[in-house]
Amino acid sequence: MIRYWKLISIVSVIVLAIGTFYIQSAVALSNYPRFVFQKISGDEEEVENIKLQGSYHDEGMQDGNLHITSDETVYYNELSFLERLGGVNQPSRITRLREEHRNFMRGKDRDLSMLYDDESMIGYANVAAGPFGSGNRDFEIKVEVLDKKSNSTTKFTVDLPEKERYRYVYVEDVQIVNGEMKVITRNYSYETNSDNTEMHLYSLDIGGQKVVGDDVLITSSESYVGGAWSAVEFLDETHNLSSSKYIVYNINHWKDVQEKEGNYYQEKAGSEISAYHMETGKHIQFELPEEISQANYKASVDGSIIYFSIGTETGFEVIAFNMDRQKEESSQRLEITRPIVDIEEDLIKVKDGKVYISSSNKAPDRESNISVIDLESGKLLYEGFIELEKQQSNRNYSLYIHQMIVEK
Template identity: 30%
Template sequence: MKKYWKFISILVVILLSIGTFYVKSATSEENHPEFVIKTQSGDAKEIEPLILDGYYSDTSTMNYKSTNVKISSEGSTYERRSFLDQIIGQPPAVIKVYQEKYRSFMRGKGTNVNSFSETDQVLAYADVDYKTDSFHSHDFTFPISILNKEDGSVQSFTVEIPDSENMDYAFMEDVQMIEDELYLITNNMIRSSESSYDEKHVYTIDLNNQTITNDETLSQVPEGQEGNHVVAEIIRTSPTEANDHLILLQKEIKVIHDPESYREEVVKQEVISYNLATKEKESIPMSDLPIDSELSFFDGSSIYFIGVEEQEIVVSPYHLADGKAGEEYRLQLSGDADHGSAPMTTIKDGKLYLSGMQINPKLNMNATDVIVADVKTGEILFKGQITLDDSEATNQYELYLHEMLVE
């Protein structure tokens, strides 16, 4: 009987601890300050589709605890983090929207944004699944589900990944839907008797026949020379907009060791444009590209290099249609915002959305910028700052923003 009382006592302690946690969370929620996006110039309607996700931390006490906060044109809302959320983290904002709108379809799906593709008619999902044993990974497959938004029907099936005998691992980098074909872009780690290396693959899935009709190696990442290493990445696009092109950036990086640190220097880089429908691959001449900036975004027709120079955001477009670099433009940031660190950026419907990532009064960062600009011309459509509402007086806090969503 004693062992049961011991078990009951432990259970009571656990329940009381969890209850105390939620009571404290609910109580502290009432004291959370109101963050607003104050308009400095332009039309405030431009930020109505913008949602920023982050964490708020009260630093006035030793109880240093962060709370989820969502900031939009309507102000700030706080969301209590469940015990499970604090262990495994919350899903990205896009995934949360899908979970709310398509609850049944999203059941059992992963939270990798790159596994989804959305059009006006469908929401498509694909992932990589495989088995492992003590020796190696095997039986690689693609579990695929397509939701028809109009009638709510779901098409689900699984296809085997071809030529996967020498694969150690694979993960989904992008999913694109064009008419009745699904394109899955993966990073496959290949092992051989002499070495291992990465390959970027593009698999074409015929949805009517539920088969793989094409498997193309977009790039093979070789081992670097003389201690250099090579990286290849698919350039970011909007997760809710389909594109018939992929943009791949491949760099060879040299590691330079200084007496007390080390730094990296790009020795060679190549930009590859790949048309999913025609299977045409084209190398973009690097002489036409601003290599000092980061290759940041692809909107389906143009590539955008976005860099930071002191208090300016430098945007350099490259247009695929005519194969020419566009005119560079600059966006001025406020002097007290983020001390020159790179902001979050995304592009949608011909507009560039930009937001700083941090407010910390102790570091003299009392606000952070929000800018909406015409992505082609750089004309500023809205400029404002995230700051505390005028009625708030505290300066013992930190705000860190980590995700931007444009609905």
């Protein structure tokens, strides 16, 4: 009899917990505001493939991570327990993979950088480490590859080359090229400090289940030394599920400049763009024109072209740099009065001949623009704002947009 009472108690606790979760979710659903794309002009279909990821902050209520599309606003706090495991900001391609290959995708869809997908296979790689103690961390590369045709999975684990040298290792991207898995990582070395960065590309023979290559793409110190520092980043188009012809990385150099009043501000001291050709294994260092290297810009990759967006007084200029030819291919000055593009803050992407622009934040006293422009003609295809839905209180809030995804 005691056994049954224990079982009843356990079931009751589970039911209560689930009920409480959904009640709290329902309350959150009613409290969180909805945002919409409010059109001023143009074709609304131009923004149907845009997903804005960010966070909402409001006086008197908890913060909320969210995504906004032309159809909906979704907050993390509104999701079911199972949906939360997948995350609020997953692209539709991840959703399809979860539906079609649920067993393989279990636990693997939280970080896009670790996944690769094409018509025949799905690849996954993660760098895992043992407990962090006084000694070196035992880094391993864990690999899984699903053959979609046979529905068979290959799994293996290999030691990270020279693993004793590294304090931290993060996966930046995974691709499969000619039967080899390419795992691009950001490694922080023990040898100096955690700001010493090495970008590695590890080549793994899937059939042989072994590491066959370790290329150091770039080494740089991100430490603040003598009023100067550098920042290394992969351009965000590298972080996708498909093959990329090039892995492109950007290094911006900054320095402190003192004003007459004694205050300091940060000034760009130059920049470098480098790339790694995935099929040939060739490293390419681009000599950028001074008008680009010395400017504050946003860079966007589409195929073999890097698009540099540079602010002007009346809009911005987009310069196309062809990586195959290693030269500037074209430039287009887009003069628009609304929105005035803030290169420092706005999110800008160039994809399939179109320029997508979104403001990075919104508040009751601050407009948030969203626009789509045809790159060749300069025509404004869509112009609008991110607004609260009608009949919602204009409470004191801040909406921050961290990332803009333009899906195919």
